[in-house]
Amino acid sequence: MDIAGKPYRTIWFEGEGLVKIINQLALPHRFEILELRCFSDALRAIGDMQVRGAGLIGATAAWGMYLAVLEAGEPFGENLARAAETLKALRPTAGNLAWATDRMFKSLSLAVPGERRERARLEAQAISDEDAECCRRIGLHGLGIIEKIAESRETVNVLTHCNAGALAFVDHGSALSPVYTAAERGIKVHVWVDETRPRNQGASLTAWELGQQGIDHDLIADNAGGHLMQHGMVDLVITGADRVTRRGDAANKIGTYLKALAARDNGVPFYVAFPSSSFDFTMEDGLKEIPIEERDSAELRYVWGKNAAGEIEAVQVCPDGSPARNWGFDVTPAPCITALITERGICGPSPEGIRSLYPEQF
Numbered sequence: 001m002d003i004a005g006k007p008y009r010t011i012w013f014e015g016e017g018l019v020k021i022i023n024q025l026a027l028p029h030r031f032e033i034l035e036l037r038c039f040s041d042a043l044r045a046i047g048d049m050q051v052r053g054a055g056l057i058g059a060t061a062a063w064g065m066y067l068a069v070l071e072a073g074e075p076f077g078e079n080l081a082r083a084a085e086t087l088k089a090l091r092p093t094a095g096n097l098a099w100a101t102d103r104m105f106k107s108l109s110l111a112v113p114g115e116r117r118e119r120a121r122l123e124a125q126a127i128s129d130e131d132a133e134c135c136r137r138i139g140l141h142g143l144g145i146i147e148k149i150a151e152s153r154e155t156v157n158v159l160t161h162c163n164a165g166a167l168a169f170v171d172h173g174s175a176l177s178p179v180y181t182a183a184e185r186g187i188k189v190h191v192w193v194d195e196t197r198p199r200n201q202g203a204s205l206t207a208w209e210l211g212q213q214g215i216d217h218d219l220i221a222d223n224a225g226g227h228l229m230q231h232g233m234v235d236l237v238i239t240g241a242d243r244v245t246r247r248g249d250a251a252n253k254i255g256t257y258l259k260a261l262a263a264r265d266n267g268v269p270f271y272v273a274f275p276s277s278s279f280d281f282t283m284e285d286g287l288k289e290i291p292i293e294e295r296d297s298a299e300l301r302y303v304w305g306k307n308a309a310g311e312i313e314a315v316q317v318c319p320d321g322s323p324a325r326n327w328g329f330d331v332t333p334a335p336c337i338t339a340l341i342t343e344r345g346i347c348g349p350s351p352e353g354i355r356s357l358y359p360e361q362f
């Protein structure tokens with residue numbers, strides 16, 4: 001991803017014991033880089049949402065395990081297992097968190113003491129690199145879908161929800177990767193950006209990163225998508241996913257399901273783009289099985305933003321003392337999804353479709 005014309009990843013290894021991240025809490029008003037120097041820095045980064053998005057949560061967990069290895073005394077196995085459990089409890093919905101943490105733990109449990117640091121570094125780097133590469137490939141596979149639509153339109157209008165762009169991964173993004181690839185190939189693409197209440201990842205992150213890449217876009221109210229679809233203003237919807245079951249049910253940011261319903265009612269294709277690290281092949285029925293994170297009600301009761309003086313502040317938008325409930329994700333059932341876009345290609349949202357790309361998992 002280019003930021004002010006300079007290529008960045010969202011997380012990177014800077015040197016022994018030092019990992020750096022882009023602080024997403026400061027965006028879009030300030031570009032800030034933070035240092036992770038110890039395991040508790042990684043816990044804070046994920047828990048406080050300095051980093052967020054399924055792929056980036058996974059990569060940060062991997063680097064968190066690397067930092068935990070530097071600190072872990074004996075008994076090493078027990079200490080590392082405790083670190084892994086602490087990490088995995090932070091964000092329950094994103095499948096990548098457990099996937100990356102377990103992969104690190106498995107790799108490290110085989111290492112002899114003198115090899116642990118180097119093995120942890122190499123494995124965390126591999127998880128980061130694979131995440132970026134999977135997202136790059138998602139862009140290439142999704143490109144075909146956009147190219148086809150562009151044959152009959154001057155501009156292809158994509159609607160997306162939340163942020164499944166480069167900021168949600170190590171690089172490139174999932175839902176936005178086909179958009180970036182199409183734009184690089186000279187196709188005119190315009191993105192409708194759902195604001196994505198309550199944390200406004202669309203308004204603060206998607207709009208920002210699209211602007212940085214020079215992609216034409218408009219921010220819209222969360223409730224506007226159905227209206228735009230009814231009026232032929234959306235050619236396709238592409239969202240990301242935080243966890244996808246073996247039959248193709250997809251958990252994503254709250255409100256995604258409503259967009260899928262509106263898309264189905266209006267004959268607008270609805271794609272879900274994600275790397276296979278977000279698959280949970282142990283789960284079948286997403287509605288029953290995917291854990292949905294319930295977050296602090298303060299996220300709903302207050303809105304954060306820049307005031308006229310340029311200072312960041314929170315304002316309360318509901319009556320004093322109004323109770324609120326804040327579910328972070330919902331599940332879009334497979335029948336509402338046109339197709340899944342993964343690093344191995346495009347498939348139908350069904351066990352047969354998924355098996356055609358991931359036979360080893362069935």
Ligand code: MRU
Pocket residue numbers: 052053054055161162163164165168174201239240241242252253254328
């Ligand atoms: O709560 P977040 O910001 O970590 O939520 C994750 C998301 O950004 C979205 O659900 C996204 O569309 C899928 S994650 C790539």
